[in-house]
Amino acid sequence: MVAPARAGTISARMSGLTHLDRLEAESIYILREVVAEAQSPVMLYSVGKDSAVMLHLARKAFYPATPPFPLLHVDTTWKFRAMYDLRDKAAAAAGMELIVHRNPEALAAGINPFDHGSRHTDLWKTEGLKQALKAGGFDAAFGGARRDEEKARAKERIFSFRSASQGWDPKAQRPELWNLYNARIRRGESIRVFPLSNWTELDIWQYILREGIEIVPLYFAAPRPTVERDGLILMVDDDRFPLAPGEMPVERSIRFRTLGCYPLTGAVESAADTLPAVIQEMLLTTTSERQGRAIDHDQTASMEKKKREGYF
Amino acid sequence: MTVYTPDALIAADIHAYLDTHQSKSMLRFITCGSVDDGKSTLIGRLLYDSKTIFEDQLRQLEADSRRVGTQGTNIDFALLVDGLAAEREQGITIDVAYRFFATEKRKFIVADTPGHEQYTRNMITGASTVDAAVILVDARKGILTQTRRHSFLAHLIGIRHLILAVNKMDLVGHDQAVFDDIVADYAKFAAGIGIAGFTAIPLSGLTGANITARSDAMPWYRGPALLPHLEAIPVDTDRAAMTPFRMPVQWVNRPDLDFRGFAGTIAGGSVRVGDRVRIVPSGRTTSIARIVTFDGDRGSAVAGEAVTLVLADEVDCSRGDVIAAADSPPEAATQFEATLVWLNDAPLVPGRGYWLKMGTQTVGATVQPPAYVVDVNTQAHLSAETLALNDIGVAEVFTEAALVFAPYAQSHVLGGFILIDRETNATVAAGMIHHALRRAQNVHWQSTHISREAHARQKGQSPRLLWFTGLSGSGKSTIANLVEKKLHALGRHSFLLDGDNIRHGLNRDLGFADADRIENIRRVGEVAKLMCDAGLIVLTAFISPFRAEREMVRGLLPAGEFVEIFIDTPLADAEARDVKGLYAKARAGEIKHFTGISSPYEAPEHPDIRIDTRTESAEAAAERIVEHVLGVWSLEL
Structure with a gap:
């Protein structure tokens, strides 16, 4: 046994491990475990704040090595321009390979969020993701989803087993005990891994603040050209946005709580242009972060349905 | 109540708020109880009272409550937590769900686990990572079988802080006598299974009594309300x-x-x-x-x-x-006594090889027939041949390589393991090590001076195990013999282990029942491994009908050394050939457990080499196998 005097000092230091320290250590453990056990991992990188945190954790986990897997961006061609800028910059800063996949069928058919409704998500994102994972031969894919986002996520394991058709069967999940993750799969099967499972939106923001992680400027309030559609404030990010005859975008001070395809992502009116101010607003707000996303409102339990079909 | 309304500080001084919340601690706890004890309602209440529910979620909740809720026009908090569509219909929680909320002092992660008996594996899963357990009891019903089961499991998995939440006190008129009776009843049970202590709290998830603050409805209760108690529990990391x-x-x-x-x-x-x-x-x-x-x-x-x-x-x-x-290293051993919780529909097959994963170690392992299983209601030890889904038993576990360990009571990381089925890759059991059966003579393995690499180098070859599998009469022995002749002619050092010959000597005590077939292959695998260690190219010709056993042998050897060769003959062809007259006897019922007739053959899904005996002669097959094996070698050089 260690000498009592030394144990005392250890105990004192131990109480210094905060919830962010413990979350960080847990995520790093998960990232390393996948790299140790999977043949060919990949990290889904959506350029949002959760992706930014996940990428940062990967750099920490494998330092001084470069994270030994590529980043994968499943592009829809409809993301905010500022997201494309940060995507390329962040991948370069990490020294990691960036794979950009655009579903060729969606591209050929000109699928867009204005004319095609939920087919936009199905084809660009769900199908595009499946194509990219298959093409890369990836047997493990990291995603930045958190359990506090949505009820179907709350029940998903950290290592989420997917059949050869990439579907999710909530009843066939492997029990996860302690920190023992079973990453064994057969040929053709894969796992989706969620290192941020136990983080909340507030944890993410606090960690971004603590670590000084760069995020897309759209998370901070600034005057931007906007229009209103179905109760959502949308940003007119480029000239593909169909305006009604005579309609002029209105400049509003807005920011985004979550980032996706710009025609599908609602902004909030805000003056919060610093991290503490954003966190302050988030804590005082009365709506959840996915509220600005059109995808969840399609139907009851729509996220669970999408996951069964192969959505992340 | 001010503790749970941080808005004022957030609005006034966000920097001060952030400083406070940067240094919060984190507590994980689990809620468990029987169906209808009100777990989901309680968690919904905690989320609601700690202001973790947003307005849009609340609107959805109100709409759902009216549509499918069980509380009339009132909010049904259970709907906040019951996530999956299937269980909304059934009205029960069927999986582990994780919820998050925070107070000024702590971030909480709540595992909500099912009360339904058939889902014990989820309870064990949820309980394995927590610091505390909230065990719910319906004040009207008192201590039930499920209460005892969940308390036993919580204690078994080493949760040190147990909270007995006597719920629905509003439905028994907030009567102290009811509460005291339940606590006395539970105390007797708890002491009997070795629970050192617990905290009992009378409350109501529905009305919120004794959740965030002590309720006026129960002035006789002097202890802490639930949330303040959860804030004060020491976290286990010390x-x-x-x-x-x-x-x-x-x-x-x-x-x-x-x-x-x-x-x-x-x-x-x-x-x-x-x-x-x-x-x-x-x-x-x-x-x-x-x-x-x-x-x-x-x-x-x-x-x-x-x-x-x-x-x-x-x-x-x-x-x-x-x-x-350096001065106090952990032990390493290969034989253990452990408690196992069986988590899979397919029961334990004693003697079969499983993967054992503990910490970052993964080794092949077998489980002996259980010494006993525990009746979770009475804690009586019952005899058993195997472990089925939800069984808890004590058994000896043998590993194929030394495992660095500590008793589970000392370290969850070095004492808690899972067993993985080699065939389906399912996580089939959770285990907790009590102690090693026989201490390794030294902590260190005896390192031999001549390594297996040195043996192989001396022979100028890479060791291989060419594992022929197929039906009786498929031509395994014939082809294996041809391959060995060719290897011999090329100056390679080889040895052929033939099924029939081995059964005359080493394995003459074994029959053909499944357990004997498994032991047969295990012994052959171990012998073949020693021969590979000696640098030989080993050929084996055994029916070896089960995938799990072939995978077990593969796991004994360094990656790439095991070459699975599937001699693929349709049953009709093998039967028509019937060189030894065995099929005829099996059809006549004279031989029991005959592969293909009365015992299954699990064909390899991805063999390294597949020989189709209908289209390829034995000579051509042998040639191809030698080429394949030598071809791999030439790439290595």
């Missing part, structure tokens, strides 16, 4: 920090020739630069040269932190090894 240093190596970090670091999460104790450490199980000692992190080198690190260690000397160390304090 215990881990008090033990000697241990870090299971998770991943070897080798970005270039100049850096070799060992990445891992510290399981126990602390480490400083300059500390003497021992690599277990090899037993080599060295010292810590650097503690590397992304944020710069550190002087020391403690349990719970994920770091990368650089050692002063170039010693062998890889994933699965444990870097430990």
Whole structure:
């Protein structure tokens, strides 16, 4: 046994491990475990704040090595321009390979969020993701989803087993005990891994603040050209946005709580242009972060349905 | 109540708020109880009272409550937690769900686990990571079978803080006598199974009584309300920090020739630069040269932190090894007594090979027939042949390689394991080590002076195990013999183990029942492994009908050394050939357990080589096998 005097000092230091320290250590453990056990991992990188945190954790986990897997961006061609800028910059800063996949069928058919409704998500994102994972031969894919986002996520394991058709069967999940993750799969099967499972939106923001992680400027309030559609404030990010005859975008001070395809992502009116101010607003707000996303409102339990079909 | 309404501070001074919340601690707890004890309602209430529910979620909740709720026009908090569509219809929680909320002092992670008997595996899953358990009891019903089961499981998995939440007090008129009776009843049971202590709280998830603050409805209750109690429970990490240093190596970090670091999460104790450490199980000692992190080198690190260690000397160390304090290293052994909780529909097959994963170690393992299973209601020890879904038993576990361990009571990281089915890859059991059966003579393996590499080098070849599998009469022995002749002619050192011959000697005590077939293959696998260690090319010709056993043998050898050769003959062809007249006897019922007739043959799904005997002659097949094997070698050179 260690000498009592030394144990005392250890105990004192131990109480210094905060919830962010413990979350960080847990995520790093998960990232390393996948790299140790999977043949060919990949990290889904959506350029949002959760992706930014996940990428940062990967750099920490494998330092001084470069994270030994590529980043994968499943592009829809409809993301905010500022997201494309940060995507390329962040991948370069990490020294990691960036794979950009655009579903060729969606591209050929000109699928867009204005004319095609939920087919936009199905084809660009769900199908595009499946194509990219298959093409890369990836047997493990990291995603930045958190359990506090949505009820179907709350029940998903950290290592989420997917059949050869990439579907999710909530009843066939492997029990996860302690920190023992079973990453064994057969040929053709894969796992989706969620290192941020136990983080909340507030944890993410606090960690971004603590670590000084760069995020897309759209998370901070600034005057931007906007229009209103179905109760959502949308940003007119480029000239593909169909305006009604005579309609002029209105400049509003807005920011985004979550980032996706710009025609599908609602902004909030805000003056919060610093991290503490954003966190302050988030804590005082009365709506959840996915509220600005059109995808969840399609139907009851729509996220669970999408996951069964192969959505992340 | 001010504790749970931080809005004022947030609005007035966000920086002060952020400072406070940066240094919050984290507590994980589990809620468990019978169906209808009101778990989901209680969690919904905690989320609601800690202001974790947003307005849009609340609107959805109100709409759902009216549509499918059970509380009339009132909010049904259970709907907040019951996530999946299927269970909304059934009205029960069927999986582990995780919920998050925070107060000024703590971030909480709640595992909501099912009360339904058939889902015990989810309870064990949820309970394995928590610091505390809230066990719900319906005040009208008192202690039920499920209460005892869940308390036993919580205690079994080592949860040290138990809270007995006597719920629905509003439905018994907030009567102290009801509460006292239940507590007395539970205390008797708890003492009987070795629970050192628990905290009992009378409350109502529905009305919120004694949740965030003491309720006026129960002035007789002098203890803490639930949430303040959860805020005050000590987190278990202090215990881990008090033990000697241990870090299971998770991943070897080798970005270039100049850096070799060992990445891992510290399981126990602390480490400083300059500390003497021992690599277990090899037993080599060295010292810590650097503690590397992304944020710069550190002087020391403690349990719970994920770091990368650089050692002063170039010693062998890889994933699965444990870097430990040099003067008090953990033990390594191959035979253990353990408690097993069976989590899978397919019951334990004693003697069958499973993967055992503990910390960062994965080894092949077999389980002996259980010494007993525990009746969770009476804690009586019952005899059993096997373990079925939800069974809890004590059994001996044998591993194929030395496992670095500590008793589970001392370390969850070095004493808790899972068993994985080699065929389906399902996680089939959770295990907790009591102690090693026989201490290894030394902590270190006896390292032999002539290594297996040296043996192989001397023979000028890479060891291989050419494993022929197929039906009786498919031509395994014929082709294997041809292959060996060719190898011999090429100057290779080989040896052929034939099924029939082995059964005349080494395995003459074994019959043909499933358990005997498994033991037969296990022994052959071990013998073949020794011969590979000696540098030979080993050929085996056994029906070996089960995938799990073939995979077990594959796992005995270094990657790539096991070559599975499937002699694929349709049953009709083998039967028509019937060289030994066995099929005729099996059809006549004279031979029991005959593969293909009365016992299954599990064909390889991805054999390394497949020989179709309808289209390929034995001579051509043998030629192809030799080419395949030599071809692989020539690539290596």
